[in-house]
Amino acid sequence: MFENLEEASSSPQSSEGKKSNSGASLFVSDSPMNYDEVTPLKSSQEGIKSPYLIRLVFEANDEHNNVYHHRKDRNLPMTMEYSRDIGKSNSNDIILKMDNCYKLYDNLVFVKPHKVLHNTKMRPRWVNKTLVEILGSEFKMPKEVVTEMIEENVISVKTAKPNSISLLQYKLRPNDQIVTVDWKNEKPVLYPRFIKVLYHDDKFLVIDKPTSIPVHPAGRFVKNTLHHILEMAYSKKLYLLHRLDKVTSGILIHTWNAELATIYGEKLKGGSVTKCYLAQVYGDFPEITTTNTVDLNGQTFNVDDHGFIHVKNKLVYHQNEWTFIWRAKVTDTNESHEEEPTNSIIDTAYTLVKRIYYNSSQHSSIVLCVPITGRTHQIREHLRVMGYPIINDVGFELTNEKAEQWENPWPEKWSIMKQFKDDDDKCAESLLKMQFERHHKQCFKEGDFFIHLHSYYYAFHDENPVEFISDLPNWCQNLDPSFQQNIIIDMCRKINSKATIQKF
CATH class of the missing domain: 3.30.2350 (Pseudouridine synthase)
Known part of the structure; x- marks a missing residue:
């Protein structure tokens, strides 16, 4: 419920550089670059791998988990694909079998809802307001839903100065925290058949980011993020050097340890990039x-x-x-x-x-x-x-057009949470079905x-x-x-x- 509070071709061959067949090129020289006269850099022969693909494979064990299921009344585009790459095979390709929490529906990747515990710190504008006021204005939660969730202890407040006032009437203080047991419904992303790796050595992992996928966990995205998928593919922790908007494609650079991330992060800030x-x-x-x-x-x-x-x-x-x-x-x-x-x-x-x-x-x-x-x-x-x-x-x-289409999910979501409060598996399946049905009603651009x-x-x-x-x-x-x-x-x-x- 409080997710949005967490929220931001082949290259030509130079006279000294080595051309990559993939479109990625890496040049390294032994001396600092002269800013007054930029010249092609010498090619490094160490650690270079030819570009390869991380191919995403999903299970097909129910009627929703079918990439070819498609609505007739609209044509959602596939993620930007390079047709010249998709059919090619490379010995370095990684076949990533996606966990069964990932579901394909209408060319989109959904994540099966999962239970989370939110500890939300106070915002200055919330002080001296009740939970009903805050959750109604910030998250569009109906008063009756908030009231029932408080009574069921799904929503509570962690405070340094507890008192006997009912939580429904309690006005929040600066150091309070709102504690919520919630189910995270992650937003869907366009289905990428593969993620292209441009360069990979002991320092860098450089990918050509598909569009639609968020880079890192934030807001309504956790598992449906590039960072999470890449760490699954390599079974190693990765460190981002920079970020891209989820609707942006292209070069995204990672390192393999925190020290390198700090070093190159400072270079990004200092103007040497x-x-x-x-x-x-x-x-x-x-x-x-x-x-x-x-x-x-x-x-x-x-x-x-x-x-x-x-x-x-x-x-x-x-x-x-x-x-x-x-x-x-x-x-x-x-x-x-x-x-x-x-x-x-x-x-x-x-x-x-x-x-x-x-x-x-x-x-x-x-x-x-x-x-x-x-x-x-x-x-x-x-x-x-x-x-x-x-x-x-x-x-x-949110545009006015989208606002008119928007339907408050909380009454239906809370109804499912109450119905299956003792069965997490059925609750997750029912919330996922609700998400499919809501998606079916929406009109995307x-x-x-x-x-x-x-x-x-x-x-x-x-x-x-x-x-x-x-x-x-x-x-x-x-x-x-x-x-x-x-x-x-x-x-x-x-x-x-x-x-x-x-x-x-």
Whole structure:
């Protein structure tokens, strides 16, 4: 119940580099990279494995566990697949037999509900409110459901100063905790037939993340996460170096121990890493070659000598939320036309954006995005404010259309929990059936599962430089010859993130 409180192609061969048939390339040199003159890095011959697949195999022991079951009134897309890979076999491929808690239904992966104990710390806005008020406003739980759950001791309060007041009338204090015995209904994700591993050695595990799958456990996702599935595949603990939104695809880098994660995590923060994303946006994104500034969607942005538009704005962290604060003119001025909340943390988001392709028939553009900072939803927000939102990006909040379709699950869920309070297996099966039926009533959009944003290039610049290049996403596969991947890679290699941060 309290889940959402936990919430964020083959590369060209260089003169000295070794080309990978897979689309991933790794280059290593013995000396630090020269930021003034970027040159191809020497290929490492140690520890390199040719890319391979983690193939997901599900049991088929009931009518729901069938990937070919499909509703006739809609066409949910499969996770971004590279057809040239799916039929290929590699001796390094991992066949991962999924636990029977994973169920396939309508090309989606569901997780059988499981019982959890939530200990939720107080939020400042909850102080002096009752459980009925908090759970009704925050989680849309009907008053009668909350009342019964309190009476059945399913919901309780851990407090340092207990008193004789009924829990229904009790007003919560700053150090209280709400304790709940709940059943976690994880949200479904698109069925990925495989996860592509781009590179694997004793330091890194680099994958081409499928879209729709969250990276790490948070909110309504625990087992239906990439991190959980990868740890099942390798039977080892993994450490994330960075994160991607669940609707984003592309390069995702892990390490095998906490020490490496700390070392490379600091590099990510310090500007010694170049990150490049590809995004397909609606409209004819401007190609700029001569001006120093450009006006877009009522904002003025600086443009550098290489044609990159510099998008920079403040973020304010206030009451457990980050908010983007935009100025009337996005330049170097310090004048702000929006008030910043008091008692808040001020930070900055900074992205470079450049058009690399325009498709006149689709009236869409592909842009190269270089996040200098790494804030939540940064690229998505910056492109939206520029007036060129990412294709399929339906936004970060529930739309009115979805709100009208939404049906409160709590009355039915609590009814099942009461009916099978002494039989966990039957309770889990009944809650899963409820989830299937609710899914059958919903109308999904592609943007609920994927957007046209892809993590394409990562390079670490230190005493042992290393770079990773992913395959192009499906939405880049059928473009005309003017879209040349080697030009994009060269462009990525020449980006000087460290110098940009120093100026910034």
